[in-house]
Amino acid sequence: MQAGLAIIxxxxxxxxxxxxxxxIVTYYATKAYNLTGQKRLSDLSTGFLVLSAGMFGRVxxxxxxLIRFGTDFEAGGVVITIVTIAYxxxxxxxxxxxxxxxxxPRHHHQEVTGxxxxxxxxxxxxxxxxxxxxxxxxxxxxxxxxxxMSTRSKFARYVLIGFFLLLLSHIMMAQVVETPGFYLLSQAxxxxxxxxxxxxxxxxxxxx
Amino acid sequence: MRILADMxxxxxxxxxxxxxxxxxxxxxxxxxxxxxxxxxxxxEKELIKEKNPESENRIYLLTEKGREFLKxxxxxxxxxxxxxxEI
Numbered sequence: 001m002q003a004g005l006a007i008i009x010x011x012x013x014x015x016x017x018x019x020x021x022x023x024i025v026t027y028y029a030t031k032a033y034n035l036t037g038q039k040r041l042s043d044l045s046t047g048f049l050v051l052s053a054g055m056f057g058r059v060x061x062x063x064x065x066l067i068r069f070g071t072d073f074e075a076g077g078v079v080i081t082i083v084t085i086a087y088x089x090x091x092x093x094x095x096x097x098x099x100x101x102x103x104x105p106r107h108h109h110q111e112v113t114g115x116x117x118x119x120x121x122x123x124x125x126x127x128x129x130x131x132x133x134x135x136x137x138x139x140x141x142x143x144x145x146x147x148x149m150s151t152r153s154k155f156a157r158y159v160l161i162g163f164f165l166l167l168l169s170h171i172m173m174a175q176v177v178e179t180p181g182f183y184l185l186s187q188a189x190x191x192x193x194x195x196x197x198x199x200x201x202x203x204x205x206x207x208x
Numbered sequence: 209m210r211i212l213a214d215m216x217x218x219x220x221x222x223x224x225x226x227x228x229x230x231x232x233x234x235x236x237x238x239x240x241x242x243x244x245x246x247x248x249x250x251x252e253k254e255l256i257k258e259k260n261p262e263s264e265n266r267i268y269l270l271t272e273k274g275r276e277f278l279k280x281x282x283x284x285x286x287x288x289x290x291x292x293x294e295i
Contacts, residue, residue, distance in 0.1 A: 028287055
């Protein structure tokens with residue numbers, strides 16, 4: 001029980017940190033849009049804003065579920081279903097915006113009880129939405145590969161790594177129902193993806 | 209925006225010596241009319257200034273505000289191009 005609960009709590013911490021990084025990217029993209037007027041930067045900014053809103057919504061919703069219902073999945077079923085669908089939809093919306101923004105220019109007993117807590121992980125996942133997210137994110141990753149191949153810049157590499165890790169996290173998440181152990185791995189991959197974007201912001205900001 | 213940044217980069221590359229309109233025109237690949245229009249805009253925004261306003265030979269220097277703007281532009285440029293967005 002304790003181990004399973006710790007995993008869910010750790011997952012929420014990962015999600016919260018990822019949400020903060022997504023907000024920082026939103027701020028940066030908005031600043032870039034205000035300076036240049038480039039519409040795609042506005043799409044990028046909106047995408048990261050929607051993504052961070054979904055993440056914070058999930059953290060708050062899951063936390064509320066755990067406090068209010070504990071391990072009583074049946075009683076809190078409606079809450080967790082709403083949170084899961086809203087989270088999944090917000091991510092798909094965000095990824096569609098990323099596809100638009102990054103498109104290339106014209107010319108991605110204790111053990112048993114602990115296990116039952118891990119079962120919550122399978123309630124926090126909607127495999128259908130994960131599959132849609134994977135398909136959209138594959139397009140984003142392909143576009144970032146094209147961009148990296150044409151520029152070979154280290155900044156484009158950070159974006160490619162970031163989106164690839166996000167894709168990896170969704171692929172693992174889609175298998176959580178069969179293998180609940182993937183749940184935390186998936187969240188860790190997502191966090192690493194956002195950390196890669198954070199490194200991009202730090203490196204891009206260094207100007208002599 | 210990129211044209212203005214290219215003009216400012218050309219001026220910055222000459223440091224304290226400054227740069228005349230003809231070299232700026234070649235560096236930014238502009239017509240004479242547009243060059244005049246953009247130079248006026250940059251002076252108006254205090255991003256560049258004339259080295260000797262009394263002299264007939266116009267030489268432009270980057271202002272402190274211009275240097276800061278150019279640094280910010282480089283950050284934005286790196287960020288945007290990392291996502292494959294041209295500005």
